[in-house]
Amino acid sequence: MAEPPVIVLERISRVYGTGEIAVRALDGIDLTVRAGEFIAIMGPSGSGKSTAMNVIGCLDTPSSGNYRFMGVEVAGLTRDQRALLRRHYIGFVFQGYNLLPRTSALQNVELPLIYRGRGRAERQKAALEALARVGLESRAAHDPGRLSGGQQQRVAIARALVGAPKIMLADEPTGNLDTRTSVEIMEMLRGLNREGGLTIVMVTHEPDMARYADRLIWMVDGRIARDEPTPGIA
Amino acid sequence: MLAETLRLAVQAIFRNALRSALTMLGIVIGVASVIAMVTVGRGSTEQVASDVRKLGTNVAIVVPGQGAMRGGPHVGTAPMFTLRINDAVEAGVAAVAVSAPISQTRERAIFGSANRMTEVVGTDNRYFEAARWQVAAGRLFEEGEVRAGRTLCILGETLRQALFGSGDPVGATIRIGALSCRVIGLLRSKGASTFGADQDDFVILPLAAFQRRIAGNSDVQTLYVSIREGAAVDAAREEITRLMRELRRIGPGEDDDFEVLDTRQFATMLTGITGILTGLLSAVAAVSLLVGGIGIMNIMLVSVTERTREIGIRLAIGAQARDVLAQFLIEAIILSMLGGVVGILAGLGLGLAGARMLSVPFAPDPLTVLVSFGFSALVGIIFGFFPARRAARMDPIEALRHE
Numbered sequence: 057m058a059e060p061p062v063i064v065l066e067r068i069s070r071v072y073g074t075g076e077i078a079v080r081a082l083d084g085i086d087l088t089v090r091a092g093e094f095i096a097i098m099g100p101s102g103s104g105k106s107t108a109m110n111v112i113g114c115l116d117t118p119s120s121g122n123y124r125f126m127g128v129e130v131a132g133l134t135r136d137q138r139a140l141l142r143r144h145y146i147g148f149v150f151q152g153y154n155l156l157p158r159t160s161a162l163q164n165v166e167l168p169l170i171y172r173g174r175g176r177a178e179r180q181k182a183a184l185e186a187l188a189r190v191g192l193e194s195r196a197a198h199d200p201g202r203l204s205g206g207q208q209q210r211v212a213i214a215r216a217l218v219g220a221p222k223i224m225l226a227d228e229p230t231g232n233l234d235t236r237t238s239v240e241i242m243e244m245l246r247g248l249n250r251e252g253g254l255t256i257v258m259v260t261h262e263p264d265m266a267r268y269a270d271r272l273i274w275m276v277d278g279r280i281a282r283d284e285p286t287p288g289i290a
Numbered sequence: 291m292l293a294e295t296l297r298l299a300v301q302a303i304f305r306n307a308l309r310s311a312l313t314m315l316g317i318v319i320g321v322a323s324v325i326a327m328v329t330v331g332r333g334s335t336e337q338v339a340s341d342v343r344k345l346g347t348n349v350a351i352v353v354p355g356q357g358a359m360r361g362g363p364h365v366g367t368a369p370m371f372t373l374r375i376n377d378a379v380e381a382g383v384a385a386v387a388v389s390a391p392i393s394q395t396r397e398r399a400i401f402g403s404a405n406r407m408t409e410v411v412g413t414d415n416r417y418f419e420a421a422r423w424q425v426a427a428g429r430l431f432e433e434g435e436v437r438a439g440r441t442l443c444i445l446g447e448t449l450r451q452a453l454f455g456s457g458d459p460v461g462a463t464i465r466i467g468a469l470s471c472r473v474i475g476l477l478r479s480k481g482a483s484t485f486g487a488d489q490d491d492f493v494i495l496p497l498a499a500f501q502r503r504i505a506g507n508s509d510v511q512t513l514y515v516s517i518r519e520g521a522a523v524d525a526a527r528e529e530i531t532r533l534m535r536e537l538r539r540i541g542p543g544e545d546d547d548f549e550v551l552d553t554r555q556f557a558t559m560l561t562g563i564t565g566i567l568t569g570l571l572s573a574v575a576a577v578s579l580l581v582g583g584i585g586i587m588n589i590m591l592v593s594v595t596e597r598t599r600e601i602g603i604r605l606a607i608g609a610q611a612r613d614v615l616a617q618f619l620i621e622a623i624i625l626s627m628l629g630g631v632v633g634i635l636a637g638l639g640l641g642l643a644g645a646r647m648l649s650v651p652f653a654p655d656p657l658t659v660l661v662s663f664g665f666s667a668l669v670g671i672i673f674g675f676f677p678a679r680r681a682a683r684m685d686p687i688e689a690l691r692h693e
Contacts, residue, residue, distance in 0.1 A: 110687055113606075115606060136610040136611055136612075139609060139610045140608065140610070142608045143608020144608070146608075148606050154599065154602070154603050154690060167604070167607060168607045168608060170291070171604075171609050171610075215607070
């Protein structure tokens, strides 16, 4: 029997505010993500991409609809329960890297494992391995301030990988990078997906980057307008 | 996890070393002042206790009039005592070991070109016994010399130094006012008393010599009574009072025209002073810890705001509210405990300096040190809680967006 989908969104809505001024950021979204998929979400600004990511990442709760993450209904979970889901199953990569300043690359990568209560030696070993996967083991002792943008994003990817998550959520991972570095990062993500079997959901506004994914979700006005395979890389 | 949180807190504190130091200042000052004051206060109390011990634990003083110890107007109308009354008290109260008659006045003592205003005391050898004076050089009076009222004198150490420097006074003749007298002895120093009075600043003559040649009367101003080891002081006081009323012919229902004071009354008075001091200290401590706590809260709020993004990252990767709460709370607690430790060290240093300056023993109170430490930790908990809770309640999405 096939593994259950990692993510199932059913008629998910997210409404900010109430009454006349209510803003419907998500308006009845249905989306299923299976293990091993690499999905890109695109759409004009204000189309609900980020809100969708926040809901999928269990950072936000939908106003209505059902969201099952690995078979668990997320809507009814408390804040702390959602934190546990993120802690154990979700890796985040942000546009702005979001590394802790004045903290070495190694310590940044260790961070998720601290919240899993792992011992220091085990953490360091795992963090070094994760840094090796993104080709930065030689920069383990460097602070983010001494790394290039691309290197910082690779540290962030290592941090997302270190806990062997079920899914990686990448919110405009190449938004702050030049084209050449963007391609490097996307190659890396695709490698992790193809060779490591990592499930990835990525938000981007660059069609060239979306091509690295297998499936493209196009959002308009809080709805999914198109759900189709990507053309692939030329 | 706890070890990580501690490490993190220490890191955060030392990353902003100057700011942390300034933040701790309130707590440091509060704790230091309390520790210093308690240390010096205890030193003084110990000094008093040792003075009272020197005075003799079982000593009572009988003075004419009422209210001498209560600071009320000393009733000058009550008649003075006499040698006969003194001897009657000594002979008539079984619990009394020795009763020494004392009369005294202030007069200038002169030797060569040196002189000093000093206490001139007329008494006899019983005083040396009752007040536990020891001879440092020379001798005490002889029985015949006391009876005859010979103009011989025994010096206290302070007066010796004023008149003779470090020289030997025995055998020299000094003048007390217009009276010439030969020095036959020197008493061993007792040092300053609790109330700062120099106990060694005096010269002693035989009572009869004092009465005839200096006072010009046969009064005895004070009875210095030593009560036997093991005898009940209260019972002795009552018995002395009864006998004194008889000797002074005070009818039933009439008030005493004298007062019997014992060392416990000094102790009571000191306890009162200590109580006032403790109250003041508590107020100082409370205010300064409050101020220190507000300082910590203020800085922690700034720190939480500054680190909003960090908090967002931590929440996103799976920190629960209590993890973030613990992080900032522990940081506040360590900050204030560090302030407490620095304050304790500074307070002990100040206390040592103060004790030296007032020449009282250095007597730090372990309990106060412990309580101060505990209170500084408590301040961290109380004033760190609000900022920590604010951090813990942040919305991860908003926190991540924070610039």
